[in-house]
Amino acid sequence: MKGVATSMEKQWRCTVCGYIHNGENPPEICPICGVDASYFELILESDKPNTDTTIKPVAKPIIEQPDKEKAIRQALYRISYGLYIISTHFEGRDNGQCANTCFQITSDPARLAIGINKQNFTHELIQKSGKFGVSVLNQTGQDHARRFGYRSGRDTDKFEGLAVHRGESGILLLDDALVTMQATVLSQMDAGTHTLFLADVTNGEILQEGDPMTYAFFRASK
Ligand SMILES: Cc1cc2nc3c(=O)[nH]c(=O)nc-3n(C[C@H](O)[C@H](O)[C@H](O)COP(=O)(O)O)c2cc1C
Numbered sequence: 699m700k701g702v703a704t705s706m707e708k709q710w711r712c713t714v715c716g717y718i719h720n721g722e723n724p725p726e727i728c729p730i731c732g733v734d735a736s737y738f739e740l741i742l743e744s745d746k747p748n749t750d751t752t753i754k755p756v757a758k759p760i761i762e763q764p765d766k767e768k769a770i771r772q773a774l775y776r777i778s779y780g781l782y783i784i785s786t787h788f789e790g791r792d793n794g795q796c797a798n799t800c801f802q803i804t805s806d807p808a809r810l811a812i813g814i815n816k817q818n819f820t821h822e823l824i825q826k827s828g829k830f831g832v833s834v835l836n837q838t839g840q841d842h843a844r845r846f847g848y849r850s851g852r853d854t855d856k857f858e859g860l861a862v863h864r865g866e867s868g869i870l871l872l873d874d875a876l877v878t879m880q881a882t883v884l885s886q887m888d889a890g891t892h893t894l895f896l897a898d899v900t901n902g903e904i905l906q907e908g909d910p911m912t913y914a915f916f917r918a919s920k
Contacts, residue, residue: 796847
């Protein structure tokens, strides 16, 4: 009798979707949501037939919800990012800034996007030159993030004393980076305080082996 717990049978419930399974053991795979047997809990061990096989809603984990604004901020805070030095060059002037908002859009063509604050000197130079470089930080790049992330290049030369090389496009790139890329702006979108620059990657170079710095790692190690 399918769906009915017969004499001395056990009944199991999927803790993810609520699916009920009758049998000595839980199913290897939940036929409804696909999780494995470890997600099933024993809910009945009976010698009486049980005809109630309706899928019951599973209680949500009890995490106290903050107000709507706070919940949105906390949710955004949990998006993971890498950390990058975005550099640019226009009419003899070099500058760079730290950014976490740099991400691949497509691999073919090699295309990425960056989100840059309109107040930043880097923003001004990218808009004027239509190009930028990306140096992908390794996990010891905290000083680079601080150097490029906490002051503006309007008042200072952030590259002074730093080991750098100039890419084919004329943009300065960090020697101490996992990889670097150079990119040409394809289009830009006004995102309020920031501009989203969509760009084609024209060059890439591999400088080091290792893991990239993430924003979370930077926060935890600074
Ligand atoms: C960890 C970190 C991540 C940052 N991410 C961004 C970002 O994604 N976009 C942005 O516009 N600014 C970002 N900033 C802020 C800029 O790096 C900062 O405003 C910088 O001083 C701008 O320099 P500039 O005026 O020379 O261009 C970040 C700063 C830090 C420390």
